[in-house]
Amino acid sequence: MVSILEKLEQEPYGLLPTHSEAKEMSIEDVTQKVREKLLEHYPDLIVEARMSRSKRREVITLISNVIISSGLYVPRLTRQDLAERIAQEICGLGPLDELLDDETVTEIMVNGPEEVFVEKAGVLAGTSIKFQNDRHLLDIINRIVQSAGRRVDVSMPYVDARLPDGSRVNAIIPPLALNGPVLTIRRFPRRFTDLSQLVECGTLEPDVACFLKKCVEAKLDIVVSGGSGSGKTTTLNVLASAVSPSERIIVIEDSAEIRIPEHHVVYLEARPKNMEGKGEVSIRDLLRNALRMRPDRLIIGECRGKETFDLITAMNTGHEGCLSTVHANSAGDCLERMVGMALMAEEGVPVDILRSWIAIGVDVIVHLEKTSTGHRVVSGVSLVGTEPGEGLTDFQVYRREQGLSLEFPSWFMEKIGERRCNVLLEEAAL
Ligand SMILES: Nc1ncnc2c1ncn2[C@@H]1O[C@H](COP(=O)(O)OP(=O)(O)OP(=O)(O)O)[C@@H](O)[C@H]1O
Ligand SMILES: [Mg+2]
Structure with a gap:
């Protein structure tokens, strides 16, 4: 062109x-x-x-x-x-230009015209930047979301958008927001493309990175959990890069963030309702469609609701090596949230059956935390399955303070089988 x-x-x-x-x-x-x-x-x-x-x-x-x-x-x-x-x-984007020019700013948070915060190197800080008034800020918000073909106004008072440069934007305006128009921009100044980069920046210890790489190779079903902004999507992306290039990957997201270069990938993005409340295509719809696209790997950017049911079903019906993220405070919390979200699908499956499906489907949970210094760390890795007499269980093989142990419980070895167990125990380099 x-x-x-x-x-x-x-x-x-x-x-x-x-x-x-x-x-x-x-x-x-x-x-x-x-x-x-x-x-x-x-x-x-x-x-x-x-x-x-x-x-x-x-x-x-x-x-x-x-x-x-x-x-x-x-x-x-x-x-x-x-x-x-x-x-x-x-x-121009008025007062925001100065922040957008600064490569070290990873997140911009505008809480009404008088208050602008930024995140730099993982740390939140106030700024002296101000907008003239609500209208000035609203105009700038609309200039930004227009890049993604969206608009905010009284009829559509909040919007989630991805911009052509990959940044993610959310805006919510009065009367829903009480501070005046509120804008959050997440930028991706640094793209992590493989596990060794997460080792370099201290997120992963080398042996844990190797173990996770083998989990991906063994086609275990992995869920990345953690709080808001803890680095879940980034970690998911990096794990996905460890998939063999000979496999066909289907990525499904609400707003496209994941990029897996040099792989055979189909990217699908959900679509919100239009102004008339029509035309919505949910993650769930896309996931059901993806099952008919001969995927070797399904990647769901984030499980937030009913789609959890379909992901668990896929994991239980021969789709190995699925990857996703869940917003949760611990591995145990992640499993409970998955049960709750799968119940939202109202498919009439009793809760104890759902728990057993999760125990069979999910193999590994990688839990991330954002530290007070702004670093993102993998704080734990847990194996998931059914402990006899206990039901759905998670077993920590890695805790940051204690290191990694490759002694797996017998219920886990039975679940994944000897071949995949051997892959996990092989010596490997990153
Ligand atoms: N390991 C890391 N080290 C340093 N910065 C990181 C790391 N992982 C992610 N980040 C940065 O942290 C921010 C949030 O990352 P990411 O979107 O992966 O988090 P998330 O947990 O998926 O967030 P959300 O809860 O909003 O989905 C981004 O700016 C990203 O560049
Ligand atoms: Mg995310």
């Missing part, structure tokens, strides 16, 4: 009308004229340039060319300055 810059080089002003005489105008009028032209010819670029610096440079070049070709002129401003000011006006 030819980029817009290349197009301009080939045909500098051909796309735009030409004027022979320069016209002196106010900056507001020039901005308006340029805005109309750009929105008419390059609406997508403008939207992308709101979050992407390189796209913004393309817009500045484009504006310069519109200024020349339309013969526009503002006293006391060079063409470059004028183009930059117009680009800021059209694509």
Whole structure:
């Protein structure tokens, strides 16, 4: 595909009308004229340039060319300055630009116009940044979510969106939010692509990383648990990268975050209801469809509700090596939450049967915690199954304070079978 810059080089002003005489105008009028032209010819670029610096440079070049070709002129401003000011006006995100420019900011939290917090290196900190008022903030929120084709207003007072650069945005406005419009942006400045990177940053100890890699190779069903922002999706992504490239992976998410390069992957993303309350396609719908797509591996970004039932069913019906995450405070809590979420599906399966399905389906829980210093650590790894006389059980083989033990309980060895047990016990390197 030819980029817009290349197009301009080939045909500098051909796309735009030409004027022979320069016209002196106010900056507001020039901005308006340029805005109309750009929105008419390059609406997508403008939207992308709101979050992407390189796209913004393309817009500045484009504006310069519109200024020349339309013969526009503002006293006391060079063409470059004028183009930059117009680009800021059209694509800028006001006070947020400064934060978006800072690569070390991983999360931006705006709690109404007067209060902006950021997370840097895992630590939360206040800033002196302010918006003029609710309206100013709301305009900027709408500029951001427009990049994902969404809008927030009274009829749709909250929105969850993924931007073209991979950032995840949530906005919720009054009357639901009492502080004024609230915006949360999670950015992904660093992509972890394999287990060794999680070892390097101290999230995983080397022997635990090797053990988890073997769990993936042995096609065990793994659930990553942890609190909000503890690194569940990141860990899931990295575990998925350990899947053999010969396997066909189907990834299902609410908002696409997972990327598994150099693998055979089909990515599916759920769709929320439209303005009329129609057109919803849930994770559950996608999961049921995925079963007919010959998956070798199913990856559900997060189990939050009824889809848990279908995941457990899939795990019990020969779909080995499924991976997912659950928001929970411990491995035991994770299992209880899975029972509760599966019950939400109202399939009429009694709770003790569901518990036994989970005991058969889920093999390993990897639990993550976010420490007070902002680090993400794998604090425990548990094996899951049925302990005779106890029912659904989890057994910790790793606790950060005590290290990893490869002595598995007999009920677990019986459950996964000798072949897979041997894979787990093999010597392996990352
Ligand atoms: N091991 C890690 N070390 C350092 N930073 C990490 C690590 N894992 C994740 N992060 C960062 O922490 C933030 C949250 O990560 P992630 O989205 O994986 O968490 P999560 O538990 O899935 O969150 P949520 O509960 O919102 O789904 C991201 O900014 C990510 O880059
Ligand atoms: Mg997540």
